[in-house]
Amino acid sequence: MRGTRSGTGAALAAGALALAGLVFAPAAVAVAPTTATIEADCGFFGGGEATLTATQDGTAATMTLTSSAITAPVGLGEDSIDSALTLVNAGGGTVVFSGTENPAMEAGDPVQVGPLDGTVASGDSLEAYGGSLTMTVFGITITCTATGPQSPGPFVFD
Known part of the structure; x- marks a missing residue:
């Protein structure tokens, strides 16, 4: 009887460890690449290199754009920029990423x-x-528009 309890306890412990490993395992990256750079032209407001960062969770995806070459024209509060990023799909059409997420920025x-x-x-x-x-x-x-293809290439979603 003692061996059965030890075996059961060991099996339960192994199962708990396996479950914990699944819970804490990093999420699979479904989009590649996850970052790309572009040269952007924003007309009167400037231009230069910008970085796009992509994430994917099933059919939901996000894009973040950061650029030290493109600067805030005035001080801006958090979540005060209404943005829409339109990307061209190689299979035809476009995909729009939109929202009002941004950190507070000084001019x-x-x-x-x-x-x-x-x-x-x-x-x-x-x-x-x-x-x-x-x-x-x-x-x-x-x-703002990209003046050439992004590097290292398009975002391909899984």
Whole structure:
């Protein structure tokens, strides 16, 4: 009887460890690459290198854009920029990521918008070149476009 209890306890402990391993395992990365850079032109508001960061959870995806070359024209409060990032899908059409997420920024600070929410399908191959980023601040719309393909290449979603 004593051996049965020890065996049962060991099996329960092994099961608990396996479950804990699944709970604490990192989530699989479903989009590749997870970051890409573009050269952006925002007209009167400047331009330069910007980094796009992508995440995916099933059909839900997010994009965040950061750039030290593109700066805030005035001080901006947290979540005060209405943004829409339109990416071109190699399979046809576009995918829009939108939202009002941004940190507070002082005039001249590097711009960051996102995470912006969007919906993707398995196999989507999304590229910033040919799309745009619009940011509406105090009723003024700023439009940025990529001046060439993103590097290292399009975001491909699983």
